[in-house]
Amino acid sequence: MYFLEGKKFIMDLAIEKTYNGNNWQVKLCGEIDIVNSAEFKSQLTNLIEEHVADIHIDCTGLEYIDSTGLGALVGILKNTKSHGKEVRLSFVKPNILKLFRITNLDKVFIIEEGDKDE
């Protein structure tokens, strides 16, 4: 893990987290895969300990996610819901949205319309 311009990087993934007083805004850039999914889950699970709030994840820069990354997101969602809050995903690329649909996770997550590639 390393830091650059205030963003926290884990292998092949940059996570920018800000709390705006109402909810967490998380921007992802890179890939979530078997190498970094556990660290990704840990970082986002810890947010709720800091401020109990909804988590909005901007996936504009998310290029790839595998089943371990999807599993990490499900873990984050469960933890957030256990505090009565939600996880929202936005700007999900078509190749990633396809994986949510295949695994039926599109029915579990709130995925906001708006694909910057369309």
Added chain:
Amino acid sequence: MNNAECIKLSFPVNPAYVSSARLTVSSIANRVRFDIDEIEDIKTAVQEACIYIIKRSANVPKSNFEICFTPGDKEMHIEIVAEDNLGNLVNELQEGFNDEMSLMMIKALVDEFAITKPSNDKISIVMHKKHKEVLFSD
């Protein structure tokens, strides 16, 4: 796919090399002139197959798994073989063994898919993907 060329690679059972397998298959699929969506499907299927293999082989010390890519005319055959020490695959699959999400993704992304145990200590994942135009003409 008789007399087809085979590209065989061996990777350590280590998650750090899964992305290398994914990038390699992307390059080979591009040579077979799959379109971008099909290449994305193949990359993801290989990634998920590697994850499945790594989880099953995690307790085999210093083992490698082999991937054999056989590109054909408008199709590609992929076989992954690894050491396996988790016992009887058939029973585990029937009992709803883990990694359901990986298997669900692979099934949806390739045209043919099978997991077999060629011997007691081996596991094999076989995947086959055809060009969309071939599928529609069948």
